[in-house]
Amino acid sequence: SQQGEEDPQALSIQEGENATMNCSYKTSINNLQWYRQNSGRGLVHLILIRSNEREKHSGRLRVTLDTSKKSSSLLITASRAADTASYFCATVPISSGSARQLTFGSGTQLTVLP
Amino acid sequence: DTGVSQDPRHKITKRGQNVTFRCDPISEHNRLYWYRQTLGQGPEFLTYFQNEAQLEKSRLLSDRFSAERPKGSFSTLEIQRTEQGDSAMYLCASRQIMTRPSEQFFGPGTRLTVL
Numbered sequence: 001s002q003q004g005e006e007d008p009q010a011l012s013i014q015e016g017e018n019a020t021m022n023c024s025y026k027t028s029i030n031n032l033q034w035y036r037q038n039s040g041r042g043l044v045h046l047i048l049i050r051s052n053e054r055e056k057h058s059g060r061l062r063v064t065l066d067t068s069k070k071s072s073s074l075l076i077t078a079s080r081a082a083d084t085a086s087y088f089c090a091t092v093p094i095s096s097g098s099a100r101q102l103t104f105g106s107g108t109q110l111t112v113l114p
Numbered sequence: 115d116t117g118v119s120q121d122p123r124h125k126i127t128k129r130g131q132n133v134t135f136r137c138d139p140i141s142e143h144n145r146l147y148w149y150r151q152t153l154g155q156g157p158e159f160l161t162y163f164q165n166e167a168q169l170e171k172s173r174l175l176s177d178r179f180s181a182e183r184p185k186g187s188f189s190t191l192e193i194q195r196t197e198q199g200d201s202a203m204y205l206c207a208s209r210q211i212m213t214r215p216s217e218q219f220f221g222p223g224t225r226l227t228v229l
């Protein structure tokens with residue numbers, strides 16, 4: 001079963017604008033990760049934030065984590081047409097133990113219009 | 115290209131047939147995971163290996179599914195007596211547990227269509 005939900009399910013913006021995606025999850029986590037998936041392809045890891053961190057940056061990406069609300073957001077600044085893809089948040093629940101398998105949300109489809 | 119490869123990329127089969135998929139992880143990665151992704155959804159965990167040992171299976175992995183990683187390198191996922199509900203993308207991922215914690219490297223997936 002999916003760990004949580006992402007909001008919005010779909011987002012369409014103009015090139016140069018910022019894109020914000022939100023993720024909610026259900027159980028206590030070790031960390032939360034964001035992945036990107038181009039249509040019909042595998043997933044690419046973007047960024048990881050640990051449960052004791054509140055914000056993290058990587059290039060044009062900014063991730064926040066609020067463990068009290070069990071939510072995270074991904075901000076992509078100055079978007080480009082090449083950012084068009086599906087974005088998934090994935091958690092490593094504490095209950096996963098040593099397995100550390102990822103539990104994914106349902107994803108946000110981002111379309112960046114040139 | 116993440117360094118994880120999967121073969122075949124696409125498989126079309128008739129209901130009731132057996133299919134086998136292969137995953138070649140990044141060579142120094144000791145963990146290998148299988149996930150299944152249906153259209154419009156995120157991937158769901160199926161099973162994982164630590165070296166050659168299969169340590170956990172999801173309840174999604176019915177007895178028609180079997181996975182192996184015989185020498186701790188490549189892995190195979192076999193589905194026997196396929197059903198239309200098995201149609202999905204099957205993703206493999208690997209990681210090295212001693213270096214980058216939790217980040218997984220995904221292959222391009224095998225898309226299975228059961229007619």
